[in-house]
Amino acid sequence: MKAFGVQVAGTGSYAPARILSNADLERMVETSDEWITTRTGIRERHIAAPDEATSDMATQAGRRALEAAGMTAADLDLIIVPTLTPDHPFPNTACYVQKKLGVPRIPCFGMEAACSGFLYALEIGASLVRTGAHRNVLIAAAEKLSAFTDYSDRNTCVLFGDGAGAVVLRPVPAGEDRFMASAIGAEGAHTDLLHIPAGGSAQPITHERLDQGLHFIKMEGREVFKLAVPAMVDAATAVLTEAGISSEQVRWLIPHQANTRIIDAVGKRLGLGEDRVYVNIARYGNTSAASIPLALDEVVRKGLVQRGEYVLMVAFGGGLTWGATLIRW
Numbered sequence: 079m080k081a082f083g084v085q086v087a088g089t090g091s092y093a094p095a096r097i098l099s100n101a102d103l104e105r106m107v108e109t110s111d112e113w114i115t116t117r118t119g120i121r122e123r124h125i126a127a128p129d130e131a132t133s134d135m136a137t138q139a140g141r142r143a144l145e146a147a148g149m150t151a152a153d154l155d156l157i158i159v160p161t162l163t164p165d166h167p168f169p170n171t172a173c174y175v176q177k178k179l180g181v182p183r184i185p186c187f188g189m190e191a192a193c194s195g196f197l198y199a200l201e202i203g204a205s206l207v208r209t210g211a212h213r214n215v216l217i218a219a220a221e222k223l224s225a226f227t228d229y230s231d232r233n234t235c236v237l238f239g240d241g242a243g244a245v246v247l248r249p250v251p252a253g254e255d256r257f258m259a260s261a262i263g264a265e266g267a268h269t270d271l272l273h274i275p276a277g278g279s280a281q282p283i284t285h286e287r288l289d290q291g292l293h294f295i296k297m298e299g300r301e302v303f304k305l306a307v308p309a310m311v312d313a314a315t316a317v318l319t320e321a322g323i324s325s326e327q328v329r330w331l332i333p334h335q336a337n338t339r340i341i342d343a344v345g346k347r348l349g350l351g352e353d354r355v356y357v358n359i360a361r362y363g364n365t366s367a368a369s370i371p372l373a374l375d376e377v378v379r380k381g382l383v384q385r386g387e388y389v390l391m392v393a394f395g396g397g398l399t400w401g402a403t404l405i406r407w
């Protein structure tokens with residue numbers, strides 16, 4: 079049912095002040111700036127303060143998105159926080175964001191689809207706006223991955239950073255819909271390639287599991303890499319086909335920022351040159367669910383996208399999950 083169209087009314091982002099550079103990591107594990115930049119494209123990442131939680135970052139990004147939308151928190155009627163690093167197992171992180179924004183009595187939920195979380199949330203949020211069930215929806219994706227990263231494991235600690243990115247969705251007349259197409263998917267056969275083994279109900283925290291570091295992110299990087307490129311290309315192609323848009327018409331591909339080699343391969347296979355693929359991984363590393371909205375906010379605030387231009391977002395991550403969304407700005 080399509081009672082309304084959907085538009086991104088405003089974007090916002092936030093990155094914590096502290097920066098962890100490749101040179102800093104060289105002093106922590108056996109690695110080199112040369113290895114990290116050539117294999118991943120990452121030069122530095124932001125790290126949250128010890129007392130700064132995921133909800134603090136989501137709230138900052140959310141405030142900026144509201145301001146850009148010309149709204150206040152009182153205008154919201156739903157908050158969704160996609161994250162794999164919630165403040166607590168429960169209550170859900172969106173309730174903390176609600177408290178910090180000071181907006182009473184609206185529904186709030188957190189959700190987890192790892193690095194694809196923002197695009198999962200966009201599909202859900204846009205669908206709810208489209209039916210008329212909710213009007214102004216804040217999606218504030220945030221991650222404090224540093225809290226779940228083993229800084230003695232060079233396979234993972236060079237990759238991840240903290241940050242947040244947010245959008246406010248609002249209804250527009252059905253004929254002016256800006257959400258062209260969306261596709262999300264998952265393949266649970268690959269749950270163990272990228273995960274945090276302990277801390278949930280399957281493996282509750284014990285002293286033994288803590289000693290083994292099972293509460294940290296584990297990744298089979300090479301295997302994930304191989305699956306990422308085709309999944310992202312397939313999802314992106316599916317939404318372009320559904321919308322009847324060719325890749326030449328896309329102004330910006332905003333991919334999940336996990337690795338420049340993955341981004342380059344996806345851009346190439348979609349026939350999009352470097353001038354149409356937005357990459358900011360050098361400054362943030364992989365911020366999981368936050369990476370796409372953080373990049374989108376940069377594109378918007380730099381004035382790089384004009385009204386009517388097509389923006390294609392595509393993600394891939396733990397689950398394994400993936401997603402793609404095409405919007406007309």
Ligand code: UT7
Nearest residue numbers: 109110113193232233236299300302303306336337394395
């Ligand atoms: O965001 C969710 C989705 N995640 C992804 O999409 C990530 C996908 N995977 C990747 O981006 C890449 O696989 C990594 C960046 C994680 C790793 O790059 P790679 O080219 O696949 O390297 P590798 O894991 O095959 O390791 C190559 C070598 C190994 O040494 P040997 O066995 O060849 O002697 C590693 O031990 O590089 C070594 N290595 C490192 N060396 C220096 C691994 N990490 C490091 C490091 N510094 N930080």
